[in-house]
Amino acid sequence: MSETHDPNGYVWTLASFTDTIHRGGVALWAWSPTRRLAQLDGLCQEFWETSDSIVPIDDLFARVNPEDRHTMMLDWAASETEPQPYSFDFRIGAGPAARWVSARGVGGEAGKVGDWVQAIFLDVTRQKRAEEAERLLTAELAHRVSNMFTVARSLTAIVARGATSTPDFAEDLSKRFGVLHEATALATRAQIGDQGIVRLRTLAERILSPYLNGGNIGIDIDDAAVAAPGTVNDYAMILHELATNSAKYGALSGGGTLTVTGRVTGDALTLAWVEESAPSGAVASDGGGFGSRLLRQTIERSLGGSFVREIGGTGLRFEMRVPAA
Template sequence: MAADTTPTEYEWTLASFTETIHRGGVALWAWSPSRRLAQLDDLCREFWGTSKTVVPIDELFEKVCAEDRHGMMRDWDASATDPGPYSFDFRIGDGADARWISARGVGGDAGQVGEWVQAIFLDITDRKRAEEAEHLLTAELEHRVSNMFTVARALTAIVARDAKSTPNFAEDLSRRFGVLHEATSLATRSHRHDQGDVRLQDLAERILSPYGDGANISIAIDASATVPPDRVNDYAMIFHELATNSAKYGALSGGGTLRLQGRADGREMRLTWKEGVAPTKADKADGTGFGSRLLRQTIERSLRGRFQRSIDGSGLHFEMVVPTE
């Protein structure tokens, strides 16, 4: 059966037209350059947070975000005389709750009815916030990639200085890059699920998991001990360095005990690493070994913290304290 395509009479009323465009986030307004007054419809009044139908323009200008005000005032004044279409964006209010508005119309005589310049305001808040989020993500990605290349160059140089052979160099460097990959994956997953900071308990378990069969390992880091994603690599390198040294000479080489504990009190975070078997060939405790140099560079320079390490008959004791503010 053919559809009935016979046109029916339909008239746009002012009420139906206004309701339709309001649903699309479009508001109607007009202003008088000579008297510097603006007329606002219902949605405009909602945008500007006013109950007045006729408002002095300067009163509206005071509500514009301070960063946007000068440019918005210039564009607004120009729209009274410059011919042709115009569009300029600005924020009403300040901070995260500011509303983004796009003012659009035709300038000059074409946009005027009597003394009033007629135009629209379009709510573009959602689009602007999406753009801001995209720009932030891009900037963060660039920062992370730059940091990763910096870390890679530093690791390559440090490992090369201490390598005894080409296979030893390749194995050590590959292992350290693997740790960075694990840490980056953990931080990226945290971002993807909007979880924010990364729990050090999760990171430590990830780094120490390969040693679980050969030693008695206990990890007890409070849930309050978390780090931002851009610091995960630092802590991954610290855990990896301690674990690597222990696997060569200490508790993780077989049969020993390892206790890793951590807590944060609001101003500082404290981590302790205790091994129950004294290393037989551990790096020098005076801080001249490769491991000590790497720890010092990461903890003191990058994290602005401090650490102590001691080796005696009862085993190895390592403690680090970093500010959380």
């Protein structure tokens, strides 16, 4: 490039022009279809991680991400003959560190100087990663909404089977949806501040909050006892079921003591719910009611664990053991 003067006296040089476009992430290259060689400027060499300014085209092809290589080679070949502007994107390298580049130019004779096809590369890695993050977020949102509808539909069906009247059904279902809302709110805040986990102590305190005033309740759950993002609703439903049953028949109905403990040992999480000095006359469950079905479905199927429940003259002991998050 020869020096070019404008009316204000500024001098354009090859060095200043190259430096300017490089700062904008634009790299210059040219390739010869007959010689099967590519000429790369300094930034292009950085993109392709080579110190050579002239490189066999096949060597460049070998560095393209395997998932993109076939399509990229077809687009590259088409850029030689098709007389129109083109743009195609591909990755150099593999894995999280792969660089996204966009090849742009004009095909056919308009893009040639002698035997060489001239064009540019743009580093579009940042844009591509932002697009990928957006797609993941959209997919995650769709997944969460689908899961929530599944839980709601399943919960409605189970509550309906155990309801004795329309008002009871409406009240029970409303309370359970309220618990799901609380759990979802906790999980959303956790996604922002704590890698998506929810401490079970926080969840237990939230669900038992209506009973704390005047109730003899002890919550002793280790910080290591947590619910992963996809299991928060499961733990919420377990704790709510235990609390609801206790409020009807056990310690939370008045005069009893409730202790909730959680420990992580190795790869197992143990959560215990113990009621003592509960009012007399509590009816032992035969394991076939709504609560038992819900607990079994959630603990055994969803969480992949097991539980035991013992009801005696002085209270109840419930203990579940599941894989730790």
